[in-house]
Amino acid sequence: MNLVKTPDAHGRFGPFGGRFVPETLMNALFELEEAYNRFKEDEDFQAEIRYLLRQYAGRPTPLYFAKRLSDELGGARIYLKREDLNHTGAHKINNAIGQGVLARRMGKTKVIAETGAGQHGVATATVAALLGLECKVFMGEEDMERQRLNVFRMELLGAEVVPVTSGTRTLKDACNETLRYWVSHVNDTYYILGSATGPHPYPMMVRDFQRVIGQETREQILASEGRLPDVIVAAVGGGSNAIGMFHPFLEDEGVRLIGVEAAGLGLDTGKHAATLAMGRPGVFQGSMSYVLQNEHGQVQPAHSISAGLDYPGIGPEHAYLKETGRAEYVPVTDEEALSALKLLSRTEGIIPALESAHAVAHAIRIAPSMPRDALLVICLSGRGDKDVETILRHERGEKA
Amino acid sequence: MKATGTNAIDETFARLRASGEPAFIPYLTTGDPDPDTTVDLVKAAEEAGAHMIELGVPYSDPLADGPVIQRASERALRHRVTLADCMKVAVRARERGVKMPFILFTYYNPPLQYGLERFFTDLAEHGFSGVIMPDLPMEEDGEARRLAERTGVHLIPLVAPTSEGRAERIVSRARGFVYAVSSLGVTGVRDAFDAGVDAFLAALRRASPVPVCIGFGISSREQAERFSRVCDGVVVGSAIVRIVEEQLDALTSPDPEKKRRGVEAVRSFIAGLKPRTSR
Numbered sequence: 001m002n003l004v005k006t007p008d009a010h011g012r013f014g015p016f017g018g019r020f021v022p023e024t025l026m027n028a029l030f031e032l033e034e035a036y037n038r039f040k041e042d043e044d045f046q047a048e049i050r051y052l053l054r055q056y057a058g059r060p061t062p063l064y065f066a067k068r069l070s071d072e073l074g075g076a077r078i079y080l081k082r083e084d085l086n087h088t089g090a091h092k093i094n095n096a097i098g099q100g101v102l103a104r105r106m107g108k109t110k111v112i113a114e115t116g117a118g119q120h121g122v123a124t125a126t127v128a129a130l131l132g133l134e135c136k137v138f139m140g141e142e143d144m145e146r147q148r149l150n151v152f153r154m155e156l157l158g159a160e161v162v163p164v165t166s167g168t169r170t171l172k173d174a175c176n177e178t179l180r181y182w183v184s185h186v187n188d189t190y191y192i193l194g195s196a197t198g199p200h201p202y203p204m205m206v207r208d209f210q211r212v213i214g215q216e217t218r219e220q221i222l223a224s225e226g227r228l229p230d231v232i233v234a235a236v237g238g239g240s241n242a243i244g245m246f247h248p249f250l251e252d253e254g255v256r257l258i259g260v261e262a263a264g265l266g267l268d269t270g271k272h273a274a275t276l277a278m279g280r281p282g283v284f285q286g287s288m289s290y291v292l293q294n295e296h297g298q299v300q301p302a303h304s305i306s307a308g309l310d311y312p313g314i315g316p317e318h319a320y321l322k323e324t325g326r327a328e329y330v331p332v333t334d335e336e337a338l339s340a341l342k343l344l345s346r347t348e349g350i351i352p353a354l355e356s357a358h359a360v361a362h363a364i365r366i367a368p369s370m371p372r373d374a375l376l377v378i379c380l381s382g383r384g385d386k387d388v389e390t391i392l393r394h395e396r397g398e399k400a
Numbered sequence: 401m402k403a404t405g406t407n408a409i410d411e412t413f414a415r416l417r418a419s420g421e422p423a424f425i426p427y428l429t430t431g432d433p434d435p436d437t438t439v440d441l442v443k444a445a446e447e448a449g450a451h452m453i454e455l456g457v458p459y460s461d462p463l464a465d466g467p468v469i470q471r472a473s474e475r476a477l478r479h480r481v482t483l484a485d486c487m488k489v490a491v492r493a494r495e496r497g498v499k500m501p502f503i504l505f506t507y508y509n510p511p512l513q514y515g516l517e518r519f520f521t522d523l524a525e526h527g528f529s530g531v532i533m534p535d536l537p538m539e540e541d542g543e544a545r546r547l548a549e550r551t552g553v554h555l556i557p558l559v560a561p562t563s564e565g566r567a568e569r570i571v572s573r574a575r576g577f578v579y580a581v582s583s584l585g586v587t588g589v590r591d592a593f594d595a596g597v598d599a600f601l602a603a604l605r606r607a608s609p610v611p612v613c614i615g616f617g618i619s620s621r622e623q624a625e626r627f628s629r630v631c632d633g634v635v636v637g638s639a640i641v642r643i644v645e646e647q648l649d650a651l652t653s654p655d656p657e658k659k660r661r662g663v664e665a666v667r668s669f670i671a672g673l674k675p676r677t678s679r
Contacts, residue, residue: 010539020508020535022464023570024560024584166470167460176463183464184585186562283509283535284461296482297513298460 011200016316019199033201063220068347076370090382092123098209100127103190114178116171117307118150120194125159135159140170195238196315199286210244234379235358237309241381262304263331273302275314289316305334306354336361353382408501408529409576423633427454429472431481442493444667457506464534466588468638487526503530520547530554571608590617624675
């Protein structure tokens with residue numbers, strides 16, 4: 001078993017992954033895979049992406065030693081990988097730049113994307129503006145109400161936000177609707193998928209574009225501490241920031257990799273998004289992976305205070321890392337994430353995104369019992385500005 | 401269980417070929433508005449002249465379907481209609497005297513959770529002759545194809561206008577018939593079809609060892625007749641499901657007479673779609 005050289009030629013990570021989509025899309029997926037494999041080796045393509053990540057997105061992002069948080073918890077030395085400092089405020093821009101440049105090189109002039117909280121939608125709208133691409137973002141009507149400012153941001157950037165009124169009217173159905181639109185417009189439209197999910201080659205491609213997180217972290221921790229971290233913690237919804245962070249460390253057996261899922265109101269309430277903890281393998285939105293579903297194979301609505309984690313599926317590579325035992329996955333509730341958000345805000349002056357606050361919460365659990373010289377890295381995937389209204393409403397006891 | 405004898409889909413096509421008729425294949429979402437009513441509607445479809453029927457399994461994430469069939473799925477799921485319930489509808493329709501072949505239309509995950517082996521065995525035992533899975537392309541269908549062969553249930557493949565370079569391989573292993581997708585997009589009514597659709601169908605028919613039927617967006621007798629001149633049959637789905645939706649009040653009425661009128665309205669609509677063309 002080789003964990004690094006994945007997926008195989010069929011887009012499989014062990015039993016997970018693959019391409020479970022309508023026949024209409026199959027040639028488009030092959031065309032995409034072929035183009036990606038070709039450009040991946042193209043120095044000019046890589047140079048353009050490196051340039052944009054550096055000069056436009058602001059990379060490399062710092063690996064910041066959180067001294068006050070470390071002292072407060074009294075255990076491991078805690079580092080924050082500051083993806084929140086990227087342009088548009090989250091790691092999503094890494095992938096949007098990669099796929100945007102790829103789309104343009106493939107000669108596509110129209111791009112589409114799904115979004116939940118709006119982070120990937122904003123990142124895609126941003127890159128579309130930068131590269132002169134026409135952009136449509138599909139967003140659940142309920143999420144549009146919850147994230148009005150992000151809707152307006154996308155419109156300012158010149159994108160059209162298409163309300164999704166079907167099903168749950170959240171991210172899950174925004175993904176369905178984006179796929180449906182793609183089936184109808186596959187000849188001239190590129191789908192910039194935002195997470196390490198969906199049919200092959202997306203999970204591989206999104207991972208590759210997000211690997212920069214882990215690669216930088218590796219260089220930075222070696223420079224500051226002279227050794228690799230003991231533990232890395234990252235939040236997992238679809239799993240793109242976590243897989244980008246984990247992947248460059250897969251072969252370093254001494255580095256413990258922990259993905260944090262949203263336990264919402266609690267695993268026993270049925271209102272959660274803990275796909276790996278509570279789901280079963282199944283086929284959902286183009287790939288075989290763990291899915292929150294009932295015994296009849298109907299996909300169940302997820303719940304999390306964090307819109308970015310509020311998703312009943314997960315990327316196939318995470319399912320594989322769970323089954324092989326290379327990574328472990330733990331749940332964190334809405335309340336735990338909120339307390340972690342407050343602690344980080346008050347000790348470090350950094351308001352994390354609610355997604356990232358799940359990772360912080362687990363670090364808060366384990367750091368105190370770790371030795372003082374142990375190294376713990378948290379992937380701080382995004383900033384919390386977008387969540388301030390949600391938090392305010394939660395504090396007032398309103399529905400988030 | 402080893403398949404024995406011939407498949408009812410093949411027998412039906414042989415009979416139609418002899419009489420020079422195109423196959424007329426309506427689609428219904430099973431359990432919309434409830435399983436009892438679906439049994440009535442299957443019976444009505446046969447009376448309206450259907451040669452076979454596609455029974456759709458309601459699913460939470462029907463990504464190949466347009467809004468009409470999405471809403472039908474949601475209505476059926478409100479009654480918690482399961483894959484097992486859909487199979488029972490077929491058995492009850494047989495008990496009511498329905499003779500035509502049944503084809504199950506389902507997304508891949510419900511059978512996967514049911515257990516693929518048990519799924520195919522039960523399909524055969526409940527009187528299904530074929531199955532269509534719109535999110536299972538040939539690259540992923542190895543296990544399903546093996547079980548389909550073993551149980552004698554035809555795994556009917558979809559071919560799209562974008563299947564260039566793939567269509568020959570798909571049709572070469574097709575069983576029952578090839579389901580040609582009329583144009584890009586999800587299920588649902590369309591005003592216009594792609595200009596290349598005739599050439600697409602002609603190429604499929606040249607390559608295919610089994611009949612070629614067209615579906616996705618066919619909503620009138622004119623369209624059904626136009627296509628039945630260039631292929632072996634037509635599937636009509638959303639147009640019928642939309643009439644079921646229009647008749648919801650009647651179909652869910654406790655008054656038997658009102659309900660009968662609802663079923664009759666659907667029957668008469670389906671009869672009005674049937675192509676009169678002979679080939």
